Amino acid sequence: MGGEALGLIVYLDGRFVPEEEAVVSVFDHGLLYGDGVFEGIRAYHGRVFKLKEHIDRLYDSAKAIALTIPLSREEMTEVVLETCRRNEIKDGYIRLVVTRGKGDLGLDPRKCPNPTIFCIAASIQLYPPELYQKGMKVITVPTRRNVPEALNPRIKSLNYLNNILAKIEANLAGVPEAIMLTQEGYVAEATGDNVFIVRNGVLMTPPPHLGILEGITRNTVMDLARDMGVEVREAVFTRYDLFTAEECFLTGTAAEIVPVIEVDGRPIGEGCPGELTLELIRAFRELTKVEGEPIYR
Missing domain, CATH: 3.30.470.10 (Aminotransferase class 4, branched-chain amino acid transferase, N-terminal domain)
Structure with missing residues (x-):
């Protein structure tokens, strides 16, 4: 390239x-x-x-x-x-x-x-390749996500200082990513990615009205999961739901799908990337081979 x-x-x-x-x-x-x-x-x-x-x-x-x-x-x-x-x-x-x-x-x-x-x-490489096989450790941070009434996170604006402050907290903690909460304490999103969890076989992600960016990769993953016959819900959930989830992963344009294996020191599931997460990674990578606007004609 x-x-x-x-x-x-x-x-x-x-x-x-x-x-x-x-x-x-x-x-x-x-x-x-x-x-x-x-x-x-x-x-x-x-x-x-x-x-x-x-x-x-x-x-x-x-x-x-x-x-x-x-x-x-x-x-x-x-x-x-x-x-x-x-x-x-x-x-x-x-x-x-x-x-x-x-x-x-x-x-x-x-x-x-x-x-x-x-x-x-x-070109871009957001995370090292081994994180996709082994999964990443993340933390939740005190810095809250912007409230929609002040600056709606659905607007992908150039003002990213809110996210950067949370990223600084992740850096200080020695982890690659941080999960941000709403003012009420619900899970919102990571500093640059959307958050998914699996609980009781259901794939869950926060709804846009809660104050998140409605990610393109997020929506693609939801479609892929439905095609697999997985129940998908946009739902409000807390840190407790993160800690007790069977699986957790982040999605974003640069990140694609990256497994999360630990949140705030609590292992997620078995402490390794989950089965559905890995299946979605495979499906997403296959999709990118065939879908898109051709650059060269």
Whole structure:
């Protein structure tokens, strides 16, 4: 794959430029205030996985913050595909970003007449490969997930400080990921991934209204599980349910499906990746071989 570290070609506001020329103004409100939205998207085997769903979520996030994207969905789709082509991507990671654009030092978005759009196609490895075989240990953290009434987590915005604070707590605890709770103490999501548990043979994940990002991989895994005949529920649950679950795993675009074998020092199930988790990993990887928008035609 091209563009591993240097020499990337980046889409920026209608042009494809070398990465060293892909710069935005220090007055851009995406930089100054985290005012903007983004998507992380994966490419597998020369196809962009679930591209329509990612584009739809990008536009939904933008609408929620009253940000008008100056490209149509079809044009944005082509931006993603052409960025992949220019970087000779077959398997990789795409970051698509729309900021409020250049303004002044005030908050007022009306001072930002032109949104900034950029797209990067490169590579990513979120977790080491052995975690997918052996599973990971995680903790729950004191930092609570943003309440939907303040900043709805369904908006995939550039403001990730809430998640970063929880990630810092995970780092200090020596684990790769942290699970965040709602203000009421219910399980919400990890710092960058959705959370699933298996209890009494039922696959459970928190509902979007609780204050989570409705993940593309999350929804795909739910569909795969239903196809297997597994009962799937969007349900509210607590740390107790985590501790006593038969299985637990996280899902995300970059992470895909990663087993969790310990939460707050309590082993999950037998302390190894569960049978359903491993079956879903296999099914997901098979799906990525055949589904997606072709990059090269």
